Amino acid sequence: MPHRRFTAGKLVVASHNEGKVKEIRALLEPFGVETVSAAELDLPEPEETETTFTGNAELKALAAAKAADMPALSDDSGLAVDILGGEPGIYSARWAETGEGRDFGVAMTRVEKEMCEKNGGPDGNRKAQFICALTLAWADGHVETFEGSVAGALVWPARGTRGFGYDPVFQPNGHKVTFGEMDPAAKHAISHRAHAFEQLIDACFAHKS
Template sequence: MARCFDGNKLVIASHNKGKVREIGELLAPFGVETVSAGDLGLPEPIEDGLTFIANAEIKALAAAKAANLPALADDSGLEVDALDGDPGIYSARWAGPKKDFTVGMEKIHALIKDQDNMAANFTCALTLAWPDGHMESFEGKVFGTLTWPLRGDKGFGYDPMFIPNGHAVTFAEMEPADKHAMSHRADAFKQLIAACFGDNQ
C-alpha cells in the first residue's frame, strides 16, 4: 500500500523551468501549492544513479530533507532505438553545459541520419519523497518516431524532434493540454495520483 500525500505544499525537485511548469500544471487540480527547488535555492545533487528511478529518488530525497517538505522529482529522457537507448539517463548531459537541447538534438540527428529506424521513446520516472526518507516511485513511457528538421516551439527538451505514435505533429507542436494527456510524464503521473493522491480527487 503506497503512502498517501496528505499535505498542501510540495517541492518540485527540479531547476528545469519547463519541467517545473509542466509538473505544476499536472498538480494544479489537486489543490497542491508547489515551489521549485530552484526557487528555494536548493543545490542540485549529483545524479549518479544508473536508472531513471534511481536518479529521481536521489533528487526527491535530497530536496525533501533540505526543505523539510515532501518533494516530487522527475527524471526523464529520450531513448533512441538506433542508439541502443541513448541518450537515456544522460539526455540532459547531451545538451551540454548550457542545457541547450538543440545541441543534443543535433547530436542525435548526426548519429542516426543514415539509419532506417527512427523509433524512440520518452521515459519518465517520478518519485515522491518525504523528509523521513520514505519514497514512492513510478515510471511512464510514450513511444514514437524522430523527425528532422525540428518542428514546433511549445515544448521543451527533445520535444521538437519527437512525434508520438498515432499523431502527425511533434510534442513541441501540440497544445500543452494535449501533450499532458498522453506524455511519458502523464503516464507516470497517473500512476502517482492513483497511488498517493487517491483521497484528494
C-alpha cells in the same frame, strides 16, 4: 505494502528545469497542491550518480525533501533512441551541455547525426521513446516511484516551439505533430510524464471530486 498517501498541502518540485516545473505544476493544480521549485528555494542540484531513471529520480527527490523538510516530487526523464541502444537516456540533459549552459538544439543535432551514422542515412530505424520516472519522497526517507513512457519516432528538422528539451523532434505514435507543435493540454494527456503521474495520483493522492 500499501502506498503512503500525500496529506500535506505543499511540496517541492525537485527540479531547476523551468519546463518540467511548469508541466508538473499543471498536473498537480487540480488536486489543490501548492508547489515551490527547488530553484525558488535555492536548493543545490545533487549530482546524478545513479544509472537508471528511477535511481536518479529517487536521489533528487530525497535530497530536496530532506533539505526543505517537506515532501518533494522529482522527475527523471529522457529520450531513448532504439538505433542508439537507448541513448541518450539518462544522459539526455547532458547531451545538451555546451560549457555555457544547456542547448537542446545542439543535443537534437547530435542525436540526428548519430542516428544517420547508424542507419547509413536519414532513413531507417527512427523509433524512440520518452521515459519518465516520478518519485514522491518524504523527509523521513520514504519514497514512492512510478515510471511511464510514450513511443514515437524522431523527425528532422525539428518542428514547433512548444514544450522543451527534445520535444520538437519527437512525434508520438498515432499523431502527425511533434510534442513541440502540440497544444500543452494534448501533450499532458499522452506524455510519459502524464502516464507516470496517473499512477502516482492513484497511489498517493486523493482523486478529483
